[in-house]
Amino acid sequence: MKIGIIGSGNMGRSLGLLWAEQGHEVFFGARTAEKGQSVAAFAKRGTQGGTNDDAATFGDVLLYTIRGINPAEVLTAVEILSGKILIDCNNSEIPDGFAYAPIEQSLAEKLASEVPKARVVKAFNTMAQEVFELAPSPLKHHKVSVFVCSDDAEARRAVMQLAEEIGFDAVDCGELRHARLVESLGDFIRFMIIGQLKNPYATISVNVLPAATDQRLGGRQS
Numbered sequence: 680m681k682i683g684i685i686g687s688g689n690m691g692r693s694l695g696l697l698w699a700e701q702g703h704e705v706f707f708g709a710r711t712a713e714k715g716q717s718v719a720a721f722a723k724r725g726t727q728g729g730t731n732d733d734a735a736t737f738g739d740v741l742l743y744t745i746r747g748i749n750p751a752e753v754l755t756a757v758e759i760l761s762g763k764i765l766i767d768c769n770n771s772e773i774p775d776g777f778a779y780a781p782i783e784q785s786l787a788e789k790l791a792s793e794v795p796k797a798r799v800v801k802a803f804n805t806m807a808q809e810v811f812e813l814a815p816s817p818l819k820h821h822k823v824s825v826f827v828c829s830d831d832a833e834a835r836r837a838v839m840q841l842a843e844e845i846g847f848d849a850v851d852c853g854e855l856r857h858a859r860l861v862e863s864l865g866d867f868i869r870f871m872i873i874g875q876l877k878n879p880y881a882t883i884s885v886n887v888l889p890a891a892t893d894q895r896l897g898g899r900q901s
């Protein structure tokens with residue numbers, strides 16, 4: 680796959696490098712071509728670097744790491760995003776005391792409203808950069824969920840595949856409006872990581888347990 684990274688900071692560099700390790704063609708974009716090129720020089724593995732415009736042109740799949748900023752402010756022409764899978768990994772800023780306001784519109788839905796012709800997928804917002812350092816192994820032994828939402832089922836499956844390739848357990852979360860729930864999970868895990876446990880390796884995953892063999896507690900009443 681040809682993958683363009685729009686904003687090559689912690690998340691862009693980490694995910695781009697992991698996908699390059701899996702054999703994907705990766706282009707790191709940044710506000711200046713020099714920054715994009717320097718990330719590619721660090722990542723090696725045949726990656727390229729340049730501007731965000733260059734990355735958006737290059738990729739069939741794009742990772743958008745620029746929190747809450749309309750692509751129209753980042754790219755010369757947003758039409759380049761039409762028909763492309765646009766992964767939104769963003770979380771909102773952490774408010775004082777972790778006093779989050781209820782999410783009425785997720786960052787992913789906002790992004791989709793700004794670029795309605797892009798195939799926006801929410802993913803990769805519920806674990807810290809440090810967790811990506813463990814990918815794909817030993818991460819894959821720990822069944823760490825990546826929650827994936829999109830109104831485009833094919834795009835959702837493609838991103839789930841990209842998550843699985845780097846050792847995550849992709850969880851289909853259905854439509855993009857469920858990104859409100861997934862972004863709340865992102866807020867919760869940062870509360871844990873930063874506010875409570877003070878450990879960036881804390882993660883949040885769905886676990887499906889084996890069914891009980893008997894119902895000695897009486898089972899669930901209707």
Ligand SMILES: NC(=O)c1ccc[n+]([C@@H]2O[C@H](COP(=O)([O-])OP(=O)(O)OC[C@H]3O[C@@H](n4cnc5c(N)ncnc54)[C@H](OP(=O)(O)O)[C@@H]3O)[C@@H](O)[C@H]2O)c1
Pocket residue numbers: 686687688689690691708709710711714744745746748752753768769770771803804805806807808809
């Ligand atoms: N870091 C984590 O552990 C983590 C985990 C999960 C989710 N997230 C979320 O992922 C997103 C990115 O996080 P990050 O840690 O990768 O942040 P970061 O290292 O600060 O990278 C963000 C990138 O955004 C670009 N940027 C910022 N303002 C811009 C603007 N006005 N125009 C164009 N580009 C701009 C910067 O580009 P330049 O390089 O060109 O300056 C930077 O590379 C955030 O929403 C964060 O909440 C982060």
